Amino acid sequence: MVLDKIGEGLRAALDKVTRAGLVDRSTIEGLVKDIQRTLLAGDVDVKLVFELTQKIKKRALDEKPKAGMTAREQVVRIVYEELVSFVGGKSEAKLRGKILLCGLFGSGKTTTAGKLARFYRKKGLKVGLICCDAFRPAAYEQLQTLAEQIGVPFFGIRGEKDSAKILKEGMKKIGERDIIIIDSSGRDALDSGMIEEIKNLNSISAADERLLVLPADIGQAAREQSEEFQKALGITGVIITKLDGTAKGGGALTACAISGAPVKFIGTGEKLEAFEQFDPERFISRLVGFGDLQSLLEKAKESGAEESAKAIVSGKFTLSEFFEQLEAMQKMGPLKSVLDSIPGFGMMKMPKEFDLGKQEGKMKKWKYIIQSMTKKEKESPDLIDSPRIRRIAKGSGTSESEVRELLKAFEQSKKVMKMVSGGKRGLMGKMMKRFKGFG
Ligand SMILES: Nc1nc2c(ncn2[C@@H]2O[C@H](COP(=O)(O)OP(=O)(O)OP(=O)(O)O)[C@@H](O)[C@H]2O)c(=O)[nH]1
Ligand SMILES: [Mg+2]
Known part of the structure; x- marks a missing residue:
């Protein structure tokens, strides 16, 4: 994390x-x-x-x-x-056009060019990569390898020292693309030579996004750098890389937020997939353990348990739904990790009834118990008094205490959900509204 x-x-x-x-x-x-x-x-x-x-x-x-x-x-x-x-407002990068990457030596530009290419490709867009780093000897091979790995067209001229020439030719040769990502060369500092070069690349490409790549380990210095590049080039946003490897990430992130350049993506590892669009709400809710509703829903979609997840998150469910949810959630992997990703749960102690690991056998019995209930009883378990409990136990071949246990687990999980959700106006209700298609 x-x-x-x-x-x-x-x-x-x-x-x-x-x-x-x-x-x-x-x-x-x-x-x-x-x-x-x-x-x-x-x-x-x-x-x-x-x-x-x-x-x-x-x-x-x-x-x-x-x-x-x-x-x-x-x-x-x-x-x-x-x-x-x-940590700033949400600001999405454009989904069409040219993206020019800039930044100092080793900040992660070339790696990020690859990550961006993969990101847009996954969205189904036609992507192209152009290597305009005519400075560092192996820059061409580095980007070419990434392009091959991702499976997107690549253009560069090995040994060419004029980056403007590469770009002009590249834009002709790379063909019709939704997104063209242009990697540029780094420098030790923002010197005039670099500014000239990047300005030139910018005007030739008429870039739609000028993204500054900043490594998180520079901490608060991110502010100064982003302001300098802002002045020189009018950057449209920042990509913070290497957030995985430093305790200074908080400094870098917040420094950018106040520099006026929105953070658009973050890099969280060397691998191509260690990259995501920066979404302040999602980022903070994950950071403070509200879980990540979005990823819960994605997981739920994969296992076909989306409805169950929605119901359980909203805290409104009947006895049979409760059981369906438990079953569906089992398919989603360890229940605990699913619950952890529901806002609020990171901070709460779960009643032991939720501990599914111990209940594999119990699930079967609960199924029989619920099957032995009338429709009314399933909808309003409050109705179930002692005589009914006796009848249900008999009908399902279980004991009365097992029936009571199920009812108690149901009640308790409802209580927990209510506490966490606080209804539609509660913390979770609020947070959930932010997610499209929810509820
Ligand atoms: N841990 C981690 N490493 C990263 C990340 N992004 C890039 N790196 C590493 O940082 C190093 C420099 O990355 P490059 O992409 O070559 O940096 P660059 O800005 O293109 O460097 P120059 O072209 O020399 O200016 C490489 O070893 C990358 O693997 C990240 O998000 N996390
Ligand atoms: Mg590079």
């Missing part, structure tokens, strides 16, 4: 709030201190940290919880919202 330390710190800080018997001024002050400590340790600028935590504190003290939301959920929601705006 990217930004492990920051994530851990924020989770621990929020965990304290969710465990606190009462959320009062001292709880909030403690939370603010914890967040400050965590972000400062993660190389985030002191002034920014202070501003952020002041905002959180003020809102947490002033704003009354909305209906259906506990004070605790309210505070967690405020922290979440402020963190999201802290």
Whole structure:
């Protein structure tokens, strides 16, 4: 996971709030201190940290919880919202046109050119790669290899020293493409020679996106670099690479956010697939352990259990749905990892009834028990009194205590879901609305 330390710190800080018997001024002050400590340790600028935590504190003290939301959920929601705006707004890269990559030596431009090509190709677009790095001897081979690996057309001129010439020819030869990605040469520093060259490549290509590639390990220096490139070239966004290998990622990310250049992608490893579009909401919710609803839904889609996932997340389900969900969720892999990816669960202790590992055998019995119920009983388990329990146990060949156990597990999971979701207006309800096609 990217930004492990920051994530851990924020989770621990929020965990304290969710465990606190009462959320009062001292709880909030403690939370603010914890967040400050965590972000400062993660190389985030002191002034920014202070501003952020002041905002959180003020809102947490002033704003009354909305209906259906506990004070605790309210505070967690405020922290979440402020963190999201802290790392900047969402800004998507264009899906058509030319992308010019720039950045200093070793920042990850060529690797990123490959990652971008793969990213767009996966979207079904026609992609082409042009190597305009006429500076570093092996640049041509490096990009060519990546292009072959991904299976996209590549253009370069081995040994050619004039990058403008390569680009002009490349644009003619690469053919009709939805996306053309242009790799450029790095320098030690943003010197005039480099600026001239990249400006020239920019005007020849009439690039739609000028993306600055910045390695996360430069930390807060990201701000200065992105401002310099902004002045020189008018960049349209930033790609932060190597977020996997540094404790300074928090600094780099937030520094970009305030430089005015939106972070559009992040690189999280050397491999081509270690790359994603930067989505502040998704990023923060994963970071602080709200899980990643989107990836839950993707997983759910793959296993055909989407409906079940939706129902369980919304906290509204009948007894038979409950069982279907358990069954469907089993197909999705260990239940725990699925539940972990539901917002709120990262921070909550699950009742042991949810521990499916111990219940493989139980599932079968529960199935028989539910099959022995009337339709009404399945819809309103409240109806099920002792005589009914006796009847159901007999009919399913189980014991009365087993029937009671199922009913209890059902009730408890409903309670947990209610707590987590807080209804439509709750933390989860809110978060879920952000995801298209949900609910
Ligand atoms: N861990 C990690 N390594 C990365 C990432 N992106 C790139 N790298 C590595 O960083 C090194 C430099 O990457 P390049 O893509 O060659 O960098 P460049 O900006 O093209 O370098 P020049 O062309 O010399 O300016 C390589 O070893 C890459 O494997 C990333 O997201 N995570
Ligand atoms: Mg390169």
